[in-house]
Amino acid sequence: MSEILQAATVAPEENPLLKAWQTPHQTPPFAEILPEHFIPAFEQAFVDHAAEITAISHDPAVPDFANTITALERSGRLLAKVSAVFYDLVSAHSNPAILEIDKEVSLRMARHWNPIMMNAVLFGRIALLHDNRASLDLTTEQVRLLERTHTRFRRAGAGLSEDAKKRMAEINERLAHLGTTFSHHLLGDEQGWSLELSEDDHAGLPDTFIAAAKAAAEERGMAGKAVVTLSRSTVEQLLKSADKRELREKVFKAFTARGDNGNDNDNNAIIVEILALREESAKIMGFPTYAAYRLEDSMAKTPEAVRGLLERVWKPARERALADRDELQALIAEEGDNFALAPWDWRYYAEKLRQAKANFDDAAIKPYLVLDHMIEAAFDCARRLFGITFTERSDIPVWHPDVRVWEVKDAAGQHKALFYGDYFARTSKRSGAWMTSLRDQQKLDGEVAPLILNVCNFAKGADGQPSLLSPDDARTLFHEFGHGLHGMLSNVTYPSLSGTSVFTDFVELPSQLYEHWQERPEVLQKFARHYQTGEPLPEDLLQRFLAARKFNQGFATIEFVSSALLDLEFHTQPAEASRDVRAFERAEMEKIGMPQEIVLRHRPQQFAHIFSGDHYAAGYYSYMWSEVMDADAFGAFEEAGDIFDPTVAKRLHDDIYSSGGSVDPEAAYIAFRGREPEPDALLHRRGLLETPKAA
Ligand SMILES: [Zn+2]
Numbered sequence: 082m083s084e085i086l087q088a089a090t091v092a093p094e095e096n097p098l099l100k101a102w103q104t105p106h107q108t109p110p111f112a113e114i115l116p117e118h119f120i121p122a123f124e125q126a127f128v129d130h131a132a133e134i135t136a137i138s139h140d141p142a143v144p145d146f147a148n149t150i151t152a153l154e155r156s157g158r159l160l161a162k163v164s165a166v167f168y169d170l171v172s173a174h175s176n177p178a179i180l181e182i183d184k185e186v187s188l189r190m191a192r193h194w195n196p197i198m199m200n201a202v203l204f205g206r207i208a209l210l211h212d213n214r215a216s217l218d219l220t221t222e223q224v225r226l227l228e229r230t231h232t233r234f235r236r237a238g239a240g241l242s243e244d245a246k247k248r249m250a251e252i253n254e255r256l257a258h259l260g261t262t263f264s265h266h267l268l269g270d271e272q273g274w275s276l277e278l279s280e281d282d283h284a285g286l287p288d289t290f291i292a293a294a295k296a297a298a299e300e301r302g303m304a305g306k307a308v309v310t311l312s313r314s315t316v317e318q319l320l321k322s323a324d325k326r327e328l329r330e331k332v333f334k335a336f337t338a339r340g341d342n343g344n345d346n347d348n349n350a351i352i353v354e355i356l357a358l359r360e361e362s363a364k365i366m367g368f369p370t371y372a373a374y375r376l377e378d379s380m381a382k383t384p385e386a387v388r389g390l391l392e393r394v395w396k397p398a399r400e401r402a403l404a405d406r407d408e409l410q411a412l413i414a415e416e417g418d419n420f421a422l423a424p425w426d427w428r429y430y431a432e433k434l435r436q437a438k439a440n441f442d443d444a445a446i447k448p449y450l451v452l453d454h455m456i457e458a459a460f461d462c463a464r465r466l467f468g469i470t471f472t473e474r475s476d477i478p479v480w481h482p483d484v485r486v487w488e489v490k491d492a493a494g495q496h497k498a499l500f501y502g503d504y505f506a507r508t509s510k511r512s513g514a515w516m517t518s519l520r521d522q523q524k525l526d527g528e529v530a531p532l533i534l535n536v537c538n539f540a541k542g543a544d545g546q547p548s549l550l551s552p553d554d555a556r557t558l559f560h561e562f563g564h565g566l567h568g569m570l571s572n573v574t575y576p577s578l579s580g581t582s583v584f585t586d587f588v589e590l591p592s593q594l595y596e597h598w599q600e601r602p603e604v605l606q607k608f609a610r611h612y613q614t615g616e617p618l619p620e621d622l623l624q625r626f627l628a629a630r631k632f633n634q635g636f637a638t639i640e641f642v643s644s645a646l647l648d649l650e651f652h653t654q655p656a657e658a659s660r661d662v663r664a665f666e667r668a669e670m671e672k673i674g675m676p677q678e679i680v681l682r683h684r685p686q687q688f689a690h691i692f693s694g695d696h697y698a699a700g701y702y703s704y705m706w707s708e709v710m711d712a713d714a715f716g717a718f719e720e721a722g723d724i725f726d727p728t729v730a731k732r733l734h735d736d737i738y739s740s741g742g743s744v745d746p747e748a749a750y751i752a753f754r755g756r757e758p759e760p761d762a763l764l765h766r767r768g769l770l771e772t773p774k775a776a
Pocket of ligand 1 (some may be wrong): 560564589592
């Protein structure tokens, strides 16, 4: 153990994590918080929390809602406070000391939570209340909280026999190990492969790609050369633009063989064991399949509902993809070649077709997408929809000088939240973009205003120029801001129901829905202005940009839906059926009529979403489930004839953005829309409803 972990020598009264924060809005005093403060703070938080749990489970009084459920909601405050600051730093601004503490903390966190979630006495109290819930005279939110709490403990195995609990603990430990091994194998195959580019390989590749390939070579001690690696963004860029067909083929084959090379990093046996253990655990919990167990606690509820949605989308997407394939094949012939379109050709010819047809290139629109203006656009849409305003504050402590903070006020001018924006890439930040919170909204013991974060990885502008976004970046900005609104507008009593504490297949609704405003002409015309001249985005470019969005959607949909269907099959068929993972994959693809020119977005041996942990196991469909709702939900504004229609916006606020987990999501959606979501809006948005063009 390192010195930092041993040095629990900071006196508690000097540890800023253990003191009340004397900052504006009691925000974390980042400048005072040092790595050595975390372990002693976590230790104190674990002790406090364990004592609170013991007090609840050993309470001699007859269990009631207040002494059990509300008491649980009040427990663990210090742990939540320390964890929020710690995990913000782990993700957004880490260093070797923080990462080492993270390893230690994740171990201790599991050791702390396991006995709580398996506590039979505590669960007995919760179950008793749950059985009698109809006679307890509870509010709707309290009923929901009781149900969620009961479900959480039950699904963790709190109600099992001691033997079953023991077996579940063994299974979980083994699954955690297998999940980590799966990702290490994948990383191993990715890091173990690189390809040096010769001069004639460069044909077609953009300058930025070559520059990155040179940087990658330098990192590997091959200065002056250029190498390709197996990250998804690198591979997709290469497949889109490399003129040399053999190069595309070589890289494509290496990419789709990750974890399936029969070497030390092979994931096939890992998958077989994971599926068998998941099946066993589902049976212990009383479910016929793992998918049935997972989906019980989701909006979709059953494997049949998921399959129904995926098959509905599959058919028109496949027809569109087959028509697109014929068009790409014709393009190959037009260029005087006679080979059959292969999977490594699709992106290349699709990009050629897109440029020819839509006459649109992402680079053309970038000068109009200035980061600061797009932030203003996101704020302005929120003001018009929900009446909230944003004022920048310079007196709030932050974890890095690039972080900006805004105070959010409601229409009456009352303080609502603080919003932290941390937009630029840096080495101390992990990749991707996310929303999280430093404190959640609740009003159990008086109003607590939330502290909400958006963290992105946009490139800073060079030489004092403003940061310019790609269309994808601008979409990401609105996406994360939509999650942010879900946290900022939250208006619930109990902390565990706050903001984004909703099902995985519902949580992307507020974020994906918000993307719709970003790509509306009304918004772009106002906020997309050239960074040098201030000129608004030309109408013609705007139209071509919007048209390009629907391009190649058959392919993108097929890639996704085939992976989601395979995920579902792995977790609904007996584990025995997939003992030969490759054969299972082949058979399933044949069954659904997968076009030969397209491969799964994630082949099983690379499907980290479902095998490197269980978060998306039998849950990869969630993205599309949310997309059905967001497309359908935006339709309510289109039908009203105004994308800021005040009546629809008020319902959206009350039923979706402010209700957190306090209501059943299906009921919330129906309250907003007046009916269940219909997938047609999604098919339309992806351009899959129009008749495929003749080849
Ligand atoms: Zn999201």
